[in-house]
Amino acid sequence: MGARVSREDYEWVYTEEPHATRRKEIMAKYPQVKKLMGPDPNLKYKVLCLVTLQILAMSVISTQSWPIVFLMAYIFGGTINHSLNLAIHEIAHNLAFGHGRPLANRALGMIANLPIGVPISVSFKKYHLEHHRYQGDVKKDVDIPSEFEGKMFNRTLLKLIWVILQPYFYAFRPLFIRPMPVTLLEVINFIVQVLFDVMVYKYFGVKAIFYFIQGTFLGTGLHPLSGHFISEHYMFIKGQETYSYYGPLNLLTFNVGYHNEHHDFPSIPGSRLPELKKIAPEYYDNLPHYTSWVKVIYDFIMDPEIGPYSRVRRHIKDSDKTD
Incomplete structure (x- = not known):
């Protein structure tokens, strides 16, 4: 099964991303x-x-004991930290306090960041909003695996390793593909996180620090909730670049599975995305979707036609302009 090599290039398209057009149609039909x-x-x-x-x-x-700590970091801590990662995703869209209170949103994001162990909240926001605005763009969408990832992790065993290492690629890919100046809020996020980690180490020891940080990497690697990383935009069906997931794990992930709905309306919080689907069923019910994130991970690893290159890429005209 691992003998065949997966895709050797991205799926290059010359069309605009589909979400803005669908948003306009839905808004006109369902104000x-x-x-x-x-x-x-x-x-x-x-x-x-x-x-x-x-x-x-x-x-x-x-x-x-250390075996129990490791097990709990994966099963319990990893699950909660993954949920907190997706809370940070919601907060990045200012869905906690609204656009009128940006600093309140950033402060809550830093609080949500604390058990994760490494400072990600502020940095995630600036890159994630570009993923929405420039979905698939060759220069600005760092959600897409690099060419190195596409060429290197293209067989069954290598794709398994890539899934396990996903959090590391997500963390370091932007630094190589699209480095941005460090902002004051990122410095504050870093200081707050380091102070929290130092206090945890001082009062609870190395096992508590391991539980937090390793739980984060285990929970966003080969973990059932991590199926959403692959299900959201990897092209299992030619031409389809965003997929939703309708299953029970949405309860633990702030409904991030409603991903077509989220990209169509990023200003609607996850708690209300199922209602959006009910209002405009003809726009979502017939789109390809998933009901199991575990199966998505399995299919990604085992299907020789699928790999890190299985993403839609496009050149966007204004991506060459100065931000």
Whole structure:
């Protein structure tokens, strides 16, 4: 099964990304969709509950054996930290306090970041918003694997390794493909995170730090929730560049599975995306979608036709302009 090499290049297209056009059509046909836009008042409470749960887990983890710590980092801590990653995704769109309170959103993002162990919240925002605006763009969409990844991880065993290492590629890819100046908020995010990590180490020891940081990398690597990384934009069907997932794991991921809906309306919080689908079913029900993220991961690894190159790429005219 690993003998065949997957795709040898991206799927190059000369069309615009599909979401802006669908957004305009839906807005014209269903103006009530506007009522779904705006912050989710419950998001901050969900974040605080998850962060509190992880902090409470520290005292338990610090007294356990290393095998138990590792197991809990994958099963429990990794799952919660993955959820917090997706809370940061929601916060990046200002869906906690609205566009009128950007600093409140950034502060909550830093709080959500604490159990993750490494500072990602502020940096994620600046790159993720470009992923929406320039989906598939050859220069600006760092969500797409690099040419090195496409050429290197193109067989079954190598794709398995790539899935395990996904969090490292997501973390370091932007630094090589599209480095940006470090902002003051990123410095603050870094300082806050380091201070928190130092306090955890001082009062709870190395096992608690391992539980947080390793849980983050385990939970965003070969983990059931990580199926969304692949399901969202990897081209399992030629020409289809965004896919939704409708399954129970949306309950743990702020409905990130409703990904066509999210890209169509990034100003609608995840909690209201199912309602968007109900309002405009003819735009979503017939689109290819998934019901299992575990199967998505399995198919990505085992299907010789699929690999890191299985992404739509495009040249966008204004991508050459100065930001």
